[in-house]
Amino acid sequence: MAYFDRLVLQRQRHLKWPALDRLEKLLMLLCGAALLGFSGSTLIDILTRTLGYPVLSLQEITSACFVYGVFIGAGVASRRNDHLYLTAVADHLTGRSRFAVEILTRLVVLAVGCSMVWYGWLNFLAGFSAYRMPSMLPIAYLYAIIPLSGALIALFSLEQIVNGCRRGFAGFDEKLDPEPVL
Numbered sequence: 001m002a003y004f005d006r007l008v009l010q011r012q013r014h015l016k017w018p019a020l021d022r023l024e025k026l027l028m029l030l031c032g033a034a035l036l037g038f039s040g041s042t043l044i045d046i047l048t049r050t051l052g053y054p055v056l057s058l059q060e061i062t063s064a065c066f067v068y069g070v071f072i073g074a075g076v077a078s079r080r081n082d083h084l085y086l087t088a089v090a091d092h093l094t095g096r097s098r099f100a101v102e103i104l105t106r107l108v109v110l111a112v113g114c115s116m117v118w119y120g121w122l123n124f125l126a127g128f129s130a131y132r133m134p135s136m137l138p139i140a141y142l143y144a145i146i147p148l149s150g151a152l153i154a155l156f157s158l159e160q161i162v163n164g165c166r167r168g169f170a171g172f173d174e175k176l177d178p179e180p181v182l
Contacts, residue, residue, distance in 0.1 A: 116150025
């Protein structure tokens with residue numbers, strides 16, 4: 001299990017609550033599983049089509065793995081400051097101006113997360129009136145991840161806003177901590 005502990009980045013540790021580290025680790029594993037499912041189902045789809053025996057349900061699996069991987073990845077990347085985060089401006093500022101830009105940036109990301117929750121939920125509910133072929137499952141299962149991803153993005157933005165207000169946004173470890181090699 002210690003191997004999987006390396007999935008949680010130590011970069012900008014002062015902006016993270018240790019209680020959410022397990023969630024980040026779980027999200028990274030789920031994102032990896034979705035990527036593996038996407039790649040595997042694409043490979044099998046190509047092989048079966050080449051052999052002349054296409055399996056149509058593989059396209060549904062491929063698209064579901066892709067959509068879930070993208071939205072789970074967006075959620076976890078917001079905690080890791082790898083997605084939906086503009087650093088170029090804030091990194092060159094200090095003092096109150098940096099604080100203001102950091103807060104504003106995270107408030108924008110928080111608004112995006114809340115919008116994803118609201119509009120993703122509406123989209124999810126509307127998805128029960130359309131069906132995927134050939135399984136005839138409601139397309140809502142594909143949309144279910146959108147409000148969840150928005151909730152994760154909002155949670156991680158709030159985490160960074162609270163910790164940034166308490167400890168400051170410019171961390172001593174920002175430039176020193178390289179990404180782990182897996």
